[in-house]
Amino acid sequence: MKLVKHIANLGYGSRKQVQWLFREGRVTDADGEVLYADDAVPLDAVRIDGEPLDPPPGLLLMLHKPLGVTCSTKDTGRLVYDLLPPRYRLRDPLLSTVGRLDRETSGLLLLTDDGQLLHRIIAPKSRLPKVYLATLAQDLRGDEAALFAAGTLMLDGEKTPLLPAELDVLDARRARLTLHEGRYHQVRRMFAAVGNHVEALHRERVGGLTLGDLPDGQWRVLDEEDRTRLFAAS
Incomplete structure (x- = not known):
């Protein structure tokens, strides 16, 4: 996949907008060298405004959902996506909640853009x-x-x-x-x-995941150790 398309799919903008990021010199490598749209570089070496790219597709994150927040992309009022970077709402594949917590329920909420992983978590046979x-x-x-x-x-x-x-x-x-x-x-x-x-x-x-010391309204990306812990209790 071309670098422009990959960055666009992560929600940083349309392909045209991402092209402008390159033209403005805002896309660099880890050493600060300006990159061009047709450069072939490892994704973990790419920086936008000096910051590493967001995780690629296959993302799984944990959110400490506060009260009064809705698990929806379109509902009125405050949404769980308002607690994440705006571009996370624009990712392709879509970042979806794994099941839902209603507006008046707080606590551990998972989100992923991996359809197979989402199904594995919520499938009745998993009994997490x-x-x-x-x-x-x-x-x-x-x-x-x-x-x-x-x-x-x-x-x-x-x-x-x-x-x-x-x-x-x-x-x-x-x-x-x-x-x-x-x-x-x-x-x-x-x-x-x-x-x-x-x-x-x-x-x-x-599953085997708890919020730990994650504050109300905060989130973190889960790693492979977290994923193993998630299914260890099934």
Whole structure:
């Protein structure tokens, strides 16, 4: 792939705009030497305004999603893409969220431009554990853990029961719930099915990945070690 097309696909601009970056001398190598559009150089040696190129296609990143932010490219209000460099929204292939967290749920969100990787993460057969911390409006009854673990709970509008899920009660109104599937608003609907309401919801873990010390609203690119850790818990 020509250097101009590759840089354009990373979201730095249209091909015409990227051509202008070359003409203005803003594309250099690691030593600061100006590059030309037809130069053949390793991508990891290319700099734009002195900064290395963004990761190539196959990108996987982790975002600490704040409350009030929507997992969408077109919705009104604040979007997860507003927390990333603007060009990340223009990448080709598209950078997509791996599943969704609703506006009022915070925590660990993955994004990737690798369709096969996205499918592997969300595919039902992968059964990657997803761990949520839920704060409830009412005290737990005491039978929720057994009911969720039974694999017989049916949600309104569903035709198949939920897979067994593990509930760890922290106190009267806080619990940690581990799911092995990802149905629409599943955590909220599970607690609604037992007569409770989720007041706050935070995703702590996906597979073997946790947010660690990643601050609210911040993100980082995941490396091969992170990817191994992601699937280690499946």
